[in-house]
Amino acid sequence: MTNKYKHIFGPVASRRLGRSLGIDLIPFKTCTLDCVYCECGRTTNKTLERKDYFSPEEVLGELKDWYDKGGEADIVTLAGSGEPTLYKSLKKIIEGAKEITKLPVCLITNATLFYIEEVREAALLADVVMPSLDAADEKTFKKLNRPDPDLPFADYLDGLKAFCEAYRGKGRVDLEVFLVPGINDNEDQVTALSLLSRSLKVNCVQLNTAVRPPAEKDVLPIPREDMEKWARYFIPKAEVIASYHSAPLKEKKEVNEEELLETLSHRIMSLEDLVEAKGYPKTETEALLKTLLQKGSIHSRTQDGKEFFYV
Ligand code: SF4
Structure with missing residues (x-):
């Protein structure tokens, strides 16, 4: 149904969200980070510049067309092959998506731009926010997430804290932590990440690892039993989402x-x-x-x- 669209895709079945209709607001691979595990490959445009890469009218026009033609989903998810908060009119897109579809909106983000007030204000309108936090210090952040050179870890963490504080009681925060062997799968990092997640008071922590081909070929997945061990470092215990098995949307012929x-x-x-x-x-x-x-x-x-x- 959506194959003629440039910005919307799916819906795809998500164990976490149900039938999720994706909106991709950013050109392939434009991101503030260049994570070693990224399943979309290396970042080709690493930037902190926020702008409307496509007009909001173009994006919302597609969504309206999809909806008017009888499109059905459980949630609209802002995600894709780049960082959605780099889109300047993010607030307009979230408001427009809710108005058109009457569905909840989920924002999947690396959270690195939450230090910008305008980004936090837009994200506050989402019903579910899934930020990432893989590192507990600058050195690990640089090694694992390879940020834009003008993005200090302290700004990222302060922004995430400010957002979680302002969002409390408004919606659900599911924090994703990606574990990479030899970088952050050690007791110090996981303990520090556990403490940070508790101070952020997130609704849950979801642990992931490279079960899909990553940007860097030498990044391997962590075995399931080790992931379960690390999950127990979090209070409450984190959920391992790496190998998920969800029910089909509806079997097609x-x-x-x-x-x-x-x-x-x-x-x-x-x-x-x-x-x-x-x-x-x-x-x-x-x-x-x-x-x-x-x-x-x-x-x-x-x-x-x-x-x-x-x-
Ligand atoms: S933040 Fe997401 S899109 Fe950007 S490089 Fe990391 S995994 Fe890829």
């Missing part, structure tokens, strides 16, 4: 090539991810992926013995 290509242009996915998220039949999807690979319409990368596909 056939796989749609255009829709599949559109989905893979926003996110790298395995065959199992596609079957789960889109409800496609497995055998037909596998066959189509092979054909598209042969034609060169998609590419694949292998992580931990599993093949992932992308446009």
Whole structure:
């Protein structure tokens, strides 16, 4: 349904959010960070410059078209292949999305721009905010998240604290912590991250690791049992979200090539991810992926013995 759109994609099944309709506000890969684990690959435009990369009318026009044509979802999620808070008219998009769809809005963000008041004000309008925090100090932040040189860790942390304080009672904050072997999977870092998450009073902490092919090939996933061990360092215990298995949206009879290509242009996915998220039949999807690979319409990368596909 959404394959003719440039900014909206899905809905895809999310265990955390239900049927989530994505809005991508930022050109591929424009971000304040260049995380070693990023599943979208290396950041090609690392910046702190906030601007309207596309007009709000263009983005909201697509959403209105989707809605008017009977589009259905449980939530609208601002996410994608870059950092959504780099979009200057973020507030206008959140307000517009709520007005058009009457659905709750989720903001998935690396939270690095929360030190800017205008960004916090916009984010306060979201119903669910999923910020990231992977490092407890500047040195680890630089090594793992490779920030824009003008982005000090102290500003990032102060901004996140100010946001959580102002947002309390307004909506849900699910903090994502990404663990990378040899960088932050040690007792000092995890303990410090646990203390920070408690001081932020977030609703829950979700632990992730590189189960999808990361920007840097030598970044490996942390084994499940170790993730469970680190999860117990958090109070309450963190949730390990790395290998999730969600129910299909609704099983479809056939796989749609255009829709599949559109989905893979926003996110790298395995065959199992596609079957789960889109409800496609497995055998037909596998066959189509092979054909598209042969034609060169998609590419694949292998992580931990599993093949992932992308446009
Ligand atoms: S993981 Fe998120 S914050 Fe990190 S580089 Fe990728 S898009 Fe940016």
